[in-house]
Amino acid sequence: MENASPTGKPYDVSLSFAGEDRPYVELVAGHLKTRGIRVFYDAFEDVELWGKDLTERLAQIYESESELVVIFISDAYKQKAWTTHEKRHALSAALRSRREYILPVRFDDTKLDGLSTSVSYIDARKTPASVLAERLIKKLANLGIHTAGQQANKLAPVDFSNTVTVDARSFMNDPDALYEYSVSRFKNFDDFLKEIYFLIKTKVKPFRYGESWILRDESSRTIIKSSRMIYGNTWGREEPDTRPLRQAGINVGAILTLESVSNIG
Structure with a gap:
């Protein structure tokens, strides 16, 4: 190699x-x-x-x-x-x-x-x-281990001009639950939602798709996804959503808030 x-x-x-x-x-x-x-x-x-x-x-x-x-x-x-x-x-x-x-x-x-x-x-x-x-x-x-093509003890920095922030502090009841995701990591909206569902699963045990939660763009207050927006097909599994993140309403630099709600109107 x-x-x-x-x-x-x-x-x-x-x-x-x-x-x-x-x-x-x-x-x-x-x-x-x-x-x-x-x-x-x-x-x-x-x-x-x-x-x-x-x-x-x-x-x-x-x-x-x-x-x-x-x-x-x-x-x-x-x-x-x-x-x-x-x-x-x-x-x-x-x-x-x-x-x-x-x-x-x-x-x-x-x-x-x-x-x-x-x-x-x-x-x-x-x-x-x-x-x-x-x-x-x-x-x-x-430990002083470095990656190929880079100087010793230096790792590729996160390009924060190409990230989305998910603020789950309130949802997780954890002051450190603020996560940066590189947009280039995700092939589509479904790929991004895997991370969001993991955050929900971490809090809700056992995990239930019907749990009341909402993912919202903090600046525009636009709802990106919520528990009421999950629709299953005839086999009961969620239909795939292969839209690019931008088409799903997620822009580079956005701050998305994951919130637990008792009643989504």
Whole structure:
């Protein structure tokens, strides 16, 4: 692989996860890739992996070709043969590393053999994918790991002239729930809504599409989306909305407020 780090490793970070958790991990991987991070995510490497002995190749990636490995812990992760294989080789590398090598992210409270419960982790149940990705980028910077084509210890900055802000502080009852999203990350409105639905799911357990909420443009007070604007097809699933963000009423630089309401008129 081209553009290896100064240590000779081709990946800044590799992601180890169960297929059941792919929707969240895919968002993390996409955000990292957009920011110039050399991330191993299987769907990005389908051609590179094609025809290879995966037992041998994955062992190389998780043990010797990554600066860091993020393990997304869940009950599904514990049950899978492939994730057990990846974890085993990541743990082997961690034993030899002089710094942190495995960064745990939790979807539930599952305990994994070989991974101490005292190791600090991030809770995916409370952390949007984009926020997790940005924290990982900061971790890479703190460890002095840099991406290809950039100066040491510097990572590609977020282009704030190309972002949308979602203010969920009131909705989440969290003073830090203010999120910046790069518009270029989202293929269409549906892609953007995945992040919004995650924020709602974080607050509302169990998640119900009928929960009363509203996403509004703060400057124009235009309603972008609300719980009453979700319409299912004959199978009960929401109809796709593939409009570009601008056509959906979301402009670059906009501040969108996510609010919980008892009655949407």
